[in-house]
Structure formats: C-alpha cells, structure tokens
Amino acid sequence: MLQNIHSPQDLKKIPEKKLTSLAEEIRSKIIEVVGKNGGHLASNLGVVELTIALHRVFDSPHDAIVWDVSHQGYPHKLLTGRYEQFPTIRTKGGISGFTRIQESPHDYFDAGHASSSISSALGLLAAWKITGRKDKVVAVIGDGALTGGMAYEGLSHAGQLAQNLIVIVNDNKMSISRNTGSISRYLSSLTTTASYHNFRHKIDRLIDDIPYVNRHIGKFVYRLKRGLKGLFFSNNFFVDLGFEYVGPLDGHNIKLLEDTFRRVQRIPRPVVIHVVTKKGRGYSPAENDPATFHGVGPFNISDGVVEKFDTLSFTEAFSRKIVEMAKKDSRIAAVTAAMSKGTGLDSFSRHFKNRFFDVGIAEEHAVTFAGGLAAGGMIPVAAIYSTFMQRSVDQIIEDVAMQKRHVVLALDRAGAVPSDGETHQGIFDIALFRTVPNLVIMTVSSAADLGLCLEWAVYGTKMPVSIRWPKMSCPSEIPSFSKPVEEGKGLFIESEEFAPALSARLSEEMESKSLESSGDKVLFVCTGSMYSETLTAARSLLLKGTECAIFILRFIKPFDEQFFLQSALPFNSIVFIEDGMKAGSFSCYLEGLVHRTKENGCRTKVLAFPDSFFGCGTRDQLLDEAGLSSAKIAEAAFSLVQNA
Numbered sequence: 001m002l003q004n005i006h007s008p009q010d011l012k013k014i015p016e017k018k019l020t021s022l023a024e025e026i027r028s029k030i031i032e033v034v035g036k037n038g039g040h041l042a043s044n045l046g047v048v049e050l051t052i053a054l055h056r057v058f059d060s061p062h063d064a065i066v067w068d069v070s071h072q073g074y075p076h077k078l079l080t081g082r083y084e085q086f087p088t089i090r091t092k093g094g095i096s097g098f099t100r101i102q103e104s105p106h107d108y109f110d111a112g113h114a115s116s117s118i119s120s121a122l123g124l125l126a127a128w129k130i131t132g133r134k135d136k137v138v139a140v141i142g143d144g145a146l147t148g149g150m151a152y153e154g155l156s157h158a159g160q161l162a163q164n165l166i167v168i169v170n171d172n173k174m175s176i177s178r179n180t181g182s183i184s185r186y187l188s189s190l191t192t193t194a195s196y197h198n199f200r201h202k203i204d205r206l207i208d209d210i211p212y213v214n215r216h217i218g219k220f221v222y223r224l225k226r227g228l229k230g231l232f233f234s235n236n237f238f239v240d241l242g243f244e245y246v247g248p249l250d251g252h253n254i255k256l257l258e259d260t261f262r263r264v265q266r267i268p269r270p271v272v273i274h275v276v277t278k279k280g281r282g283y284s285p286a287e288n289d290p291a292t293f294h295g296v297g298p299f300n301i302s303d304g305v306v307e308k309f310d311t312l313s314f315t316e317a318f319s320r321k322i323v324e325m326a327k328k329d330s331r332i333a334a335v336t337a338a339m340s341k342g343t344g345l346d347s348f349s350r351h352f353k354n355r356f357f358d359v360g361i362a363e364e365h366a367v368t369f370a371g372g373l374a375a376g377g378m379i380p381v382a383a384i385y386s387t388f389m390q391r392s393v394d395q396i397i398e399d400v401a402m403q404k405r406h407v408v409l410a411l412d413r414a415g416a417v418p419s420d421g422e423t424h425q426g427i428f429d430i431a432l433f434r435t436v437p438n439l440v441i442m443t444v445s446s447a448a449d450l451g452l453c454l455e456w457a458v459y460g461t462k463m464p465v466s467i468r469w470p471k472m473s474c475p476s477e478i479p480s481f482s483k484p485v486e487e488g489k490g491l492f493i494e495s496e497e498f499a500p501a502l503s504a505r506l507s508e509e510m511e512s513k514s515l516e517s518s519g520d521k522v523l524f525v526c527t528g529s530m531y532s533e534t535l536t537a538a539r540s541l542l543l544k545g546t547e548c549a550i551f552i553l554r555f556i557k558p559f560d561e562q563f564f565l566q567s568a569l570p571f572n573s574i575v576f577i578e579d580g581m582k583a584g585s586f587s588c589y590l591e592g593l594v595h596r597t598k599e600n601g602c603r604t605k606v607l608a609f610p611d612s613f614f615g616c617g618t619r620d621q622l623l624d625e626a627g628l629s630s631a632k633i634a635e636a637a638f639s640l641v642q643n644a
Helices: 008-012 016-037 048-057 074-078 117-131 149-161 182-190 194-208 218-232 254-264 284-288 314-328 346-351 363-375 386-401 429-433 447-459 500-512 528-543 561-568 586-597 619-625 630-642
Strands: 064-067 137-142 166-171 244-250 271-276 332-336 356-358 379-385 408-412 440-443 465-468 491-494 521-527 547-553 555-557 573-581 603-609
Touching: 008 048, 016 048, 016 074, 016 254, 048 074, 048 137, 048 166, 048 254, 064 117, 117 137, 117 149, 244 254, 254 271, 314 332, 314 346, 314 408, 314 447, 332 363, 346 356, 363 379, 363 386, 379 386, 379 447, 386 408, 386 429, 408 447, 429 465, 429 573, 440 447, 447 465, 500 528, 521 528, 521 561, 521 630, 528 547, 528 573, 528 630, 547 561, 561 586, 573 586, 573 630, 586 603, 603 630
Parallel strands: 064 137, 137 166, 166 271, 244 271, 332 356, 332 379, 379 408, 408 465, 440 465, 521 547, 521 573, 573 603
Antiparallel strands: 440 555, 491 547
16 A cells, blocks of 8 residues: 555545554555664554554645654655655765655755754644734644753743644653653653543534534533543643644544544644554564664664674763763763663763753753762763754853763764754854853764773863764774863874874885985874774875874864874964864864964875765765865875875
8 A cells, every 4th residue: 555655635534444554554565664774663563553544634745744853754754755765864965764845745844963853843733824824834743852941941932822732742652762761750650541432522522413403502511621631631731822622532543633623623722642653663673672672773684683883883982981980980971862772871970870960852951960060069961862962062161061060971973973954963063162262172083082082071171172073984093082181182093093004115115226305295184083994095195105203182182283283283284174164164163273374385185074964874974075084084185196
C-alpha cells in the first residue's frame, strides 16, 4: 500500500481494516532505511499510528501539522509524497531527517531543536485568523520537549489568545535519555484519570446522536464537563492555562485517535490532546533500548547491533577522563540536557548518581544551574552539543562569564556534524562565544590532548572554560599532544614529528642534490578538530618538496600572540583552517595580526565555513563543500607557494 500513497488524499481512501497492515509496512520501511543510513528510529516507530490518524482527519497541507524537533517526521514524509526519495534520507543531496520547507508544502517549518512547535504553530494560526483563513493548525510535541521553557511560553500565550490551536502531547516517557523531573511525573499522573475521560467520551457521543439538540445544549454540556473535572480531575495544568484537555488516549489506536481528532476540530478553544505511545514500537531492540535507538548509526536489522567507531572517539575519550577525575575529586559534577549517552556522561551517571544532573531539554537552565553549582563550591562540567549550546548564549554571558563562575562547558559535536543537516552543525560556537569576557575557549586534537585540557580547565584556572571537540574518531597520538598545557599557547609541530619519513626524505633529497631550501615554507594554523585534514594536506606538501609545519590552536582565548608570531616567523605562507564560520572567526583575526606585525610580509589564506547553512552529508562531504577537505587545504597552500 505504502508505495501507492502519494499524498494524504490517497491515505484517506484506504479502508479502515487495512490501516494496521499499513502501519506495519511503514515501520518496516523505516527500519530498513535507518538500518542502512542511520537516523532517528525509536521516536519514528512510536508515532506511526498517530501520523496516520492525523493525515486521515486533517487536510494537509491546507491544515498545518507542525512537528516539534521533527525528528519523528519519517512517517509524515512517507505519507506526503516522499516514498521514492525516502532511501536518500540524511545523505548528501537526499531528503532531510527533519521537516524542511523546501522539500514539501506539507512541511511548514524547518525544525531540529526542541520546544518550538507551539510558538511556531500559534504564530501561524494567529496570522491565518487575521487574514480570514479558517484552516486548522496542529502542534505535535513530545513529553521530553515539555522540559524546555519555550514550550510553556507558547502554551501560556495560546491560552491567553484563546484561539483554537490543537496541541498533541506525545507522551512516550522519553526525550532522548529517559525523562526525569516533575513534568514526566505529572504526565504519568494524568494517565490515572481514564475514568473521567471514558465517561466524558460517552456523554459526547450520546449528545452527538440526538438530532437537532446537540447544538443547543452545548453550554450545558460544557458546564457539566467542567463540574465532572472538579470531581475526577481537580488539578490539570493545561486546563489552568486555558486549554481544553482530552486524554490520555492510546496513541496506537488509530480509530480512537481519528474519532477524537474529528471531535476536537469543532472546539472553538485551544485544546491539548494527550496521547500515550511506546517509543520504538514494533522493533524489539528499539523498544528495549529506546535511548540508543533514538539517534543511531547504521545497524544490523536482524539483531539491532549498532556499528561503532573502530577507534576511540572524542566522546568516549571525554567519558573515560571525566570518570577518572571524578573518582579522585568529589567536587566534580556533571550536567547534561537529556543527552547523557550522546555526550558520554552515561558512565558518569552510573558511577556518581548524586553528582550527575540530567535537567531535560533545557540547555538554558543547565548552564545557569551549573553556575549555581559552582557558586556552591562544586566544579561542574556541563556537556552539551555545540548546536544546542547556542540556546544558552545569554546564560553563558550573564550567569557564568560575568560572575566568573568556574564552569567547564564541554561542547561535543563541534564543527561539521554528519547526517543531521542544517540545524545540527556545530559551526557557530567560536564566533558566538569568543567575544565574551572572562570565557576561556579551547580546542582539542586527540584523546591525550583532551585529557590534559580537561584537567587544566578543572585545576589550571578559576575562570569559566569552553572546550570543543568533533564527532569523529581520535587521530593517532604524537608526542606534542602530551605536552603540558600552558595558558594561551598552542602546539607548534614540525614535520619531523608529524611526518618523520617524509621530512627525512625531503632533507636527503636536498642534501644529495646540494640544494638549499627555496625559501617557500608553509605554516598550517588549525583548530584541534581539523588536525587530521591538516595533517594529510601537510604531507602532500612535503611530497612535493615544500617545507611545512602545523600550529594547533589549543587556545582561542586567551591567546599568546607573541608565542604564535615567534612560531610563524620563519614562514612566508600561512594557511588558517577553522571549523567554524568565517564571519567572526578567530582565523580572520589572526590573519590581520600577521599582516600588522610580520615585518617581512607574508601570504595568507583563511579557510572556514562560508556564510551559509550546511545540510546533510558525511563529515568529509561537508568539509569538502566548505572548502575544508584535506585536498582543498593542500590546494590553497600550493596556490600560495606558486604565487610567491
């Protein structure tokens, strides 16, 4: 059936008795494609019936269905004309793993971060009301996203406007890591009120079946239901905000969902529909371990075994180091925002339960909470993806840096992030944070370097520190990566260390031919996470007879300018490589510094992400698109030498 569904109109023609088979077909397709490409599995398997019911009742794209985060939008894509393109999901040139305006008229917003759906949907509905449009707007938000404060700002305003926004709360008791906190407990408590909702449903059906009467006794029924709420359900947060509340409903019962959606369309006030679903439904490995299968790499479908890094990843290196340090120092605490596994803090959480804090999808609170921990004498390490740390700019400035709180901000997924597209690239943090007073910014190159930098951030300073690393395997170690950290100083690495055989060969050739150096020497200056690509480019230069060295920016702030300039003195060509935005980059500042102070002149080139958003692709593909691949780094260096 699925391959013949080109729009929701085709879905509406399918007999009700075949919908269960359709749901199984959708799940099979999602498992097949995610098993090959990786992606968000558990969340999508959990909303299959909900998505079918939404598209059978509402008239998308005339009605708007707004998915919070939208990582659970795979069934939505399959039912809105993207079946043929679905195998390309999360690949270069393929469709996105999130909703994208440019992909389909059924996607009203580009999404990727949590808690924004209610605000977006409410704004859209308000605009339609002003212009006279009477179509429906539905926001679908998970219980995990309700830990984000922006969701409550939207709910509060929706209750104030009293317009007929429909909010579906998908309660699967999971965000990414298992939900914690009062919101999760509150939603769980609502599921005990089925007696009221069953009674209410019977009353509504009875009234609907009385000809010519139902429209005239609406006020009476409304008062009756409010009275019953007082008996069965004395404290409903959503009702207090001005919403009608419906639920909890079985989120896998298509007929029940369809009946409820049709009834709710007639309510002239904002409505919350509470549905309960099972994350990972239909695939036992995902049901049993929904956190692992939330966002997963390629895996073996038969047994659910996930492909892993062949070598140690930066995330795992951080995980091991922070546990090692915390065993020796009871002041070290860890904070995350619903990403304990993704950031490598799951091991810490098992070892030190009383010093581990998962605050939910609430990055702003995470940073300010960490500031409070620091004020109380702890040394908090807040591990958050670079893309999500963007949400905490004000808190970093006001609650951490301004007050000089000793907080360590561990930015995982910095730089190019494969597969997840525009909303997840970690390319903005350097430009955003390097202007903040009191904030130290570090980049790391290897597992050993990460360990030393983390130790320095905890014990070498009392200032707030941001440390960034990429989503990739750690490169092979060299002696320089184990050099003690000196504040402000980078790592100057000569070719004898990073490519001893090539360096020796170049020296031998020059000596045998009685040649002197041409004078063309290239210095590569890179952020730590670009070391691997820079290393390959430097080796290319050595193969062609050009002397070169690498300067790694262990510190972006503070920065020892004299040490850098002294290191750069012998070089007449410098290539700067930064896995952040070129606008506002540290590399552009350094390029200016070189031209202002280097007396004998110097040719320079800055390679960084251009003024654009970057979509899906592997890390290599993204870097190549941005002009940061090893080949393009080498090409830039050769160009400088040739133009000497």
